[in-house]
Amino acid sequence: MSTEKLADLLRQLQAELAEANDLDDDLTEQLQAATADIEIKLAADEALQATKREAAAKLAAGESDDGDTMPQDNNTFAGQFREAAERFEDSHPHLTHTVGRIADALAQLGI
Numbered sequence: 707m708s709t710e711k712l713a714d715l716l717r718q719l720q721a722e723l724a725e726a727n728d729l730d731d732d733l734t735e736q737l738q739a740a741t742a743d744i745e746i747k748l749a750a751d752e753a754l755q756a757t758k759r760e761a762a763a764k765l766a767a768g769e770s771d772d773g774d775t776m777p778q779d780n781n782t783f784a785g786q787f788r789e790a791a792e793r794f795e796d797s798h799p800h801l802t803h804t805v806g807r808i809a810d811a812l813a814q815l816g817i
Contacts, residue, residue: 707811709748715808716741722801729801733793737805740786744808747783747817784812 719741723734787809791802 707814709751709815712808712811712815713745713748715804715811716744719801719804719808722804726798726801729794729798733790737787737790740783740790744783744812744817751817783817784809787812 719737723729723737726734787805791805791809795802
């Protein structure tokens with residue numbers, strides 16, 4: 707799954723959370739915070755990829771690399787989303803499905 711698809715799913719989740727008035731406030735806040743964290747992670751990954759492409763282009767052009775290593779972030783969010791989905795599985799099946807799809811996408815992307 708692409709990061710664009712994941713971003714679409716995150717927007718869908720935000721819309722569903724806005725419509726679900728009977729969700730526990732703590733759970734809603736947890737999902738919103740996780741969604742924000744993932745969006746930040748996706749932006750950071752995009753910036754990292756751009757930096758890697760730039761470094762590769764410099765090396766291909768014969769320019770010297772400055773020796774900096776690229777940071778690696780191995781945090782995962784899939785488990786956090788699966789755990790949240792279990793808390794409202796019976797009362798909000800559609801929301802559970804969306805959260806499950808996000809968890810699967812995160813796992814596929816290694817996030």
